[in-house]
Amino acid sequence: MTESRDCQSQHDDPEALTRQKSSQSSITPPKTLWKEIIFVVVVSMAQFMTQVGLCMSIAPIYRIAHSFNTSNLGELSWFAAAYSLTVGTFILVAGRFGDVYGHKLMFIIGFSWFGLWSLLAGFSVWSGQVFFDCCRAFQGIGPAILLPNALAILGRAYPPGLRKGMVFCFFGATAPNGFILGGVFSSLLAQKVWWPWAYWIMAIVCFLIAFLGIIVIPQEPRRKFTDDLSPWIRLDLLGAATGISALVLINFAWNQAALVGWPMPYTYILLIVGFVLLAFFGLVECTAKCPLLPRSIFTGDLAWVLGCIAAGWSSFGIIIYYFFQFMEVIKGDNPLLATTKWVAAGPSGAIAALVTAFLLGRTPPSVIMFCAMLAFTAGLTIFATLPVHQTFWAQAFVTSLITCWGMDMSFPSGTLILSNAMPREHQGLAGSLVSTTVNYSISLGLGFAGTVESNINDGGRDVLRGFRGALYIGIGLAGLGVVVSICFMFVSWRRYRKGSGRS
Numbered sequence: 001m002t003e004s005r006d007c008q009s010q011h012d013d014p015e016a017l018t019r020q021k022s023s024q025s026s027i028t029p030p031k032t033l034w035k036e037i038i039f040v041v042v043v044s045m046a047q048f049m050t051q052v053g054l055c056m057s058i059a060p061i062y063r064i065a066h067s068f069n070t071s072n073l074g075e076l077s078w079f080a081a082a083y084s085l086t087v088g089t090f091i092l093v094a095g096r097f098g099d100v101y102g103h104k105l106m107f108i109i110g111f112s113w114f115g116l117w118s119l120l121a122g123f124s125v126w127s128g129q130v131f132f133d134c135c136r137a138f139q140g141i142g143p144a145i146l147l148p149n150a151l152a153i154l155g156r157a158y159p160p161g162l163r164k165g166m167v168f169c170f171f172g173a174t175a176p177n178g179f180i181l182g183g184v185f186s187s188l189l190a191q192k193v194w195w196p197w198a199y200w201i202m203a204i205v206c207f208l209i210a211f212l213g214i215i216v217i218p219q220e221p222r223r224k225f226t227d228d229l230s231p232w233i234r235l236d237l238l239g240a241a242t243g244i245s246a247l248v249l250i251n252f253a254w255n256q257a258a259l260v261g262w263p264m265p266y267t268y269i270l271l272i273v274g275f276v277l278l279a280f281f282g283l284v285e286c287t288a289k290c291p292l293l294p295r296s297i298f299t300g301d302l303a304w305v306l307g308c309i310a311a312g313w314s315s316f317g318i319i320i321y322y323f324f325q326f327m328e329v330i331k332g333d334n335p336l337l338a339t340t341k342w343v344a345a346g347p348s349g350a351i352a353a354l355v356t357a358f359l360l361g362r363t364p365p366s367v368i369m370f371c372a373m374l375a376f377t378a379g380l381t382i383f384a385t386l387p388v389h390q391t392f393w394a395q396a397f398v399t400s401l402i403t404c405w406g407m408d409m410s411f412p413s414g415t416l417i418l419s420n421a422m423p424r425e426h427q428g429l430a431g432s433l434v435s436t437t438v439n440y441s442i443s444l445g446l447g448f449a450g451t452v453e454s455n456i457n458d459g460g461r462d463v464l465r466g467f468r469g470a471l472y473i474g475i476g477l478a479g480l481g482v483v484v485s486i487c488f489m490f491v492s493w494r495r496y497r498k499g500s501g502r503s
Helices: 002-006 033-055 061-067 073-089 091-101 103-126 129-157 162-192 196-216 237-260 265-287 300-330 335-340 345-359 365-384 396-421 429-456 463-502
Strands: none
Touching: 033 073, 033 103, 033 129, 033 162, 033 196, 061 073, 061 162, 061 300, 061 335, 073 091, 073 129, 073 237, 073 300, 073 429, 091 103, 091 129, 091 237, 091 429, 103 129, 103 196, 129 162, 129 429, 162 196, 162 335, 162 345, 162 396, 237 265, 237 429, 300 335, 300 365, 300 396, 300 429, 300 463, 345 396, 365 396, 365 463, 396 429, 429 463
């Protein structure tokens, strides 16, 4: 009773800060079709530009490394890992800020922040690699702000139904195409002009989208609170501080271990401190008046879904990073050619999103999740066994076609499963939890793979062996996702049989 009284809003709902507003739409989408298309496209740029930002340091990685006079593979992995680390770490906190101060405002702030640190990342060419890694980390906070608030805007604009499902699948389908576009333009600029121009142009695009967001996204009613809670309590800043610190330290330890090794004391000390802070975060959330993770969201489906997504997307981070490593180091391709070899993932991912949209209302989401995990596993297995001198069309091309099905089937189905499993008042957390797990897992997977690679590549003398070892870890993670998804299908089937027996 006390918690409900402290956290009440104008609706007098307990823990109302995490209510989803999509079930009773409070944003009216444009009435005309062409305006609605512009609205959906602008909001979906959050997902599109997130993937652009990820590939910008993967495709031209050796051009960037050359300007910093470094070739250490452990240092190079930080170019992508630092970005994914902060994207995955700050999403839940950014979603809470959107609940309190408005999702449209946070959308505009997110793209402005994204643009600012993209600009500074380009200028880091005159500083050094450490500053570039820091810029990449701060750059990732922009997408962390954007993703939950973009999903909330679309969720509030569309009531449950086919139209909403199509919009969310389109949102997910922008991911592989954003990754490809980011790779093509960053590679082209790195080869023909200078790699910082990719970041400067991205900054201009981010500022432009922020301006379009002001014009295109409908104004939302400002939320009013009838209680006298301080921002510290309403935003759960203590929980945010402990949770972010824990996730950053755990992830940093794993990725840094690939560079300096586990015998270095500070790596495992930071890992231990991270887990201690994670436990403290759990205690804080149990006693917080407005927790970031309310206790009522911890249903049986939550662990199954997030377990599948964590395993699958950590393997995806590995294959996407080592695909470019293999093509550029082993095959000798330039960044643009390596990106071109991944282009098939764009249309294939779009088809996957359309198929998923069709299946979501006709097939149990747990089955779709199982198919997504199979796609991740198949893509990694095919690529990990790729002979060095084999033609591109035999296995590498098939890998680019298959892997994106894991992406575009797991994201919407995971969001739907959590949406169906969570209480109505906490529906808005579904998209945020999925996005957090996706991006954090990408960074963590790179840490696992980098640790294995650095320990079996014979001090850098057997690069191919190191790459294959990292890819085998990816197969193991994706295979774990398959096992978890099978268990989840069995649990869902038993639940369905019980429900049918009662009726």
